[in-house]
Amino acid sequence: MTLLSSLIWKWGKFALVSSMLMVLLIVVCNWWVISTVNSKVYSSLDEVEYSDVALVLGTSRSVNGVYENPFFTHRIKAAADLFFAGKVKHILVSGDNSTAIYNEPRDMRKALVKMGVPDSCITMDFAGLRTLDSVVRSKEIFQQKRITIVSQGFHNYRALFTAHYHNIDALAYNAEYPSAASSKTILREYLARPKAILDLYLLKKQPKYLGEKIDIRV
Numbered sequence: 001m002t003l004l005s006s007l008i009w010k011w012g013k014f015a016l017v018s019s020m021l022m023v024l025l026i027v028v029c030n031w032w033v034i035s036t037v038n039s040k041v042y043s044s045l046d047e048v049e050y051s052d053v054a055l056v057l058g059t060s061r062s063v064n065g066v067y068e069n070p071f072f073t074h075r076i077k078a079a080a081d082l083f084f085a086g087k088v089k090h091i092l093v094s095g096d097n098s099t100a101i102y103n104e105p106r107d108m109r110k111a112l113v114k115m116g117v118p119d120s121c122i123t124m125d126f127a128g129l130r131t132l133d134s135v136v137r138s139k140e141i142f143q144q145k146r147i148t149i150v151s152q153g154f155h156n157y158r159a160l161f162t163a164h165y166h167n168i169d170a171l172a173y174n175a176e177y178p179s180a181a182s183s184k185t186i187l188r189e190y191l192a193r194p195k196a197i198l199d200l201y202l203l204k205k206q207p208k209y210l211g212e213k214i215d216i217r218v
Contacts, residue, residue: 029194037160040171051148052218054088058095058104070178078175080115089218094128133207
């Protein structure tokens with residue numbers, strides 16, 4: 001075997017072992033996140049325990065500015081269902097408002113009002129730039145010690161894991177998952193969970209914006 005062949009063989013072995021270890025790490029991190037919070041994730045409205053406030057995690061209202069985003073539609077419906085079933089008294093909509101023309105909390109509030117939720121029962125968080133920000137700000141800014149998180153199931157595990165890390169008494173209600181959604185969404189979430197663990201336990205990430213406390217009256 002020539003020197004070049006030997007080097008290729010060694011690097012190939014290294015790449016293979018590294019890839020296997022990376023896959024194992026991703027699997028273990030996903031298992032940790034899901035197993036830790038699984039008992040507090042609900043798909044049945046009847047089984048959801050009461051919280052004063054529901055935290056709806058933001059997403060874009062439309063796809064490519066043309067078609068309505070089904071993830072958005074189903075989250076709004078799930079939040080409204082919780083409200084009208086008496087499972088929550090107030091809804092905190094948290095999302096991205098990083099530009100003048102992109103405003104997830106405003107869009108969520110409008111959609112909830114259209115479904116009959118009183119405007120007085122909705123509070124907007126304009127600095128929910130990512131899941132960690134929305135969850136932590138619900139406690140640090142909006143002073144909530146117990147919340148019901150609303151998103152699709154794949155997302156709720158990570159959000160709830162983050163909440164429990166920050167000592168927030170939380171549960172999650174799964175909005176319907178769009179039947180036509182791309183499998184890439186699930187794949188991204190498998191990778192996002194190890195990143196969440198890294199952010200929480202090693203990097204100790206905090207929300208980009210905090211600020212003065214805001215009182216939610218329920």
